[in-house]
Amino acid sequence: MKMTIRPIVVPVLGLAFACAGCGDSGEPARSQPRPNGADRTTPPPASTVTPGQSPATKPGFPVPADGDDVKACRDGKCEILVTERTTIPLDRRFGFKKFSFDPADSTWRYTYPEGGGGRLRFLEPPYSGSWAAPRGEQSIDLRVVATQGSKAVISLSPAAS
Template sequence: MPGGPTRRMALVSAVTVAGLLTGCGSVPEETAAPAGAPTTSSTSPAPSSPPATPSPTATPFPKAKNGTKLRACRDAKCEVLVSDGRTITLDARWGLAPVAVSVEDDSVTFHVVTASGMQATMSEQTPDQGGPSTINDVSFEVLAVKGKKAVIKITH
């Protein structure tokens, strides 16, 4: 047969290519949806999107043990929520006049006057500064700051 092996080779090649195309996800004509109709395929799952990356969650603002009761600080032992412009009065035995508190720019500043008249400012205190600031054996520590409010801890 003249041209027999070549003709058979071409036919085998055509069948192989058709089989490869079908295996690569092409939809057979009899299952294709009409133009404009939504298409679904029972042979291949819908492409899945990668799982959503959770957005970083902000650490919740802690509750102060003594709430907003600044009088709890008279004995130099309290944890309170203060806002900008508040004043904390300590008992006279601590030798400090009322402490003015400024809260801004994610930090707290304490303005203090000692019984001897010395003025001290503990500026821009933050929760991550490595510990409290101390004057007359009274320590002032910032636990959290948000906007114009802060949770502070006073100890002796």
């Protein structure tokens, strides 16, 4: 009795091809075409915007509200860009003779009118905290918003009493 493989192979291959479309291929299911152009779907939007983000907003280094104008900080409320060690002129009520920030090492430096001083650096996120001079009438909230190379955006605001 002579048996041929052909009668068995053809149905098996047919079954294999039929099942090739079965299962989850990771691709979305395609709908069957509909008459009169009803099979057209709306194209996806050109770009996706996350909630709270405008289409013009691109992730990256923030733009500070006060640019690089250190004079905006006199009242203790500002957000500025610094690209080198920058002295920040603060009103006397904060109790500092000199106050500065250096983006190279993210360090705040200060001196007091009576002498002495020091430096302050926030080592962990959110890189912010409050500081008060010994004879200051008002403490100040300090924040390093972002750093990139030798530039930083910093924010100051009078601390809540």
